[in-house]
Amino acid sequence: HEFEPTALDIARIEKSKLLILNGSNLEPWGDKIKTDLRGTSVTVVVAGESLANNFDPHFWLSPPLAKKQVEAIARAFLKVDPKNKNYYLANAARLAAQLDNLHADFQQGLARCQKTDIITSHAAFGHLASAYGLTQLPIAGLSPDEEPSSKQLVEIVDFAKKHDVRYVFFEKLISPKLACTIAQEIGAQTLVLDPLEGISQKDMQNKKNYFTIMEENLSNLRLALQCQ
Numbered sequence: 001h002e003f004e005p006t007a008l009d010i011a012r013i014e015k016s017k018l019l020i021l022n023g024s025n026l027e028p029w030g031d032k033i034k035t036d037l038r039g040t041s042v043t044v045v046v047a048g049e050s051l052a053n054n055f056d057p058h059f060w061l062s063p064p065l066a067k068k069q070v071e072a073i074a075r076a077f078l079k080v081d082p083k084n085k086n087y088y089l090a091n092a093a094r095l096a097a098q099l100d101n102l103h104a105d106f107q108q109g110l111a112r113c114q115k116t117d118i119i120t121s122h123a124a125f126g127h128l129a130s131a132y133g134l135t136q137l138p139i140a141g142l143s144p145d146e147e148p149s150s151k152q153l154v155e156i157v158d159f160a161k162k163h164d165v166r167y168v169f170f171e172k173l174i175s176p177k178l179a180c181t182i183a184q185e186i187g188a189q190t191l192v193l194d195p196l197e198g199i200s201q202k203d204m205q206n207k208k209n210y211f212t213i214m215e216e217n218l219s220n221l222r223l224a225l226q227c228q
Contacts, residue, residue, distance in 0.1 A: 004029060016042055017080045020073055023048035024057035045076035056142060060196060060210070062127035063103035070095050102214055106132055109218050113227035119160060119168045121179050122146070124195035134225075139182065144174045153182070160186045167224035169193035172200050191220045 005013070013019055013033065021030045023046040034044050047069040048059045059065040074092035078085055110132045118129065123138035137159055140146050148156070159165070166188050170179035176190065183190045194213050203213070221227075 018076055019044045021046045022057055024055060026057035043076060043080050045072055047072045056126045058124045058127055058195060061125055062131045063099045064131060065127055067096050067099040098211060102211060106218055109222050110227060113225040115225045117163050117165055119165055120193055121169060121171045139178050156182060157185050167191050171195060173198050191224055193217055193220060
């Protein structure tokens, strides 16, 4: 959410063949640079442009939506480099198959759960929740910087007590303070639910990637939601 391209970044973009944006205001600078690049040789693809409910930019947390983004990116590569069509199509097909398998894991893993409500550190998990029949109650807004009001915190605590929420999710790369405070208030435990907006140095050293972290997310969801 916080990344802003430097003048050097802009210069590199202007010399490139392809710029890939996520869209839905994940890159607040995206609209301006798209305008600036009109009439140049740079192709711009907004991977989330055609997706439903695109006010929430966290498409990658829903494997089916991530697959659609892969397809959009593949089409862009074919446009700028048609000579290597087979290479791009093969890579896209392989990634799509991995996303299909991940989607199947989530469908199966979350099919029989006693609970469906998740309290998350910020509103990153709406697409994931929608894909698997869950209800997200975020502490912060679409950006982790959008801190809740005192009234919102009281409402979250009341909801958690009413629905017997036993786990509050936090993230590795932002302060867990609010999540821990709410968990303590309701007598719950905390677990990681990673929005994959970045990766920690430790996870990099352990060679973790999108798929391994998503499987960890699934494991923690199953524990929190008391799934069979």
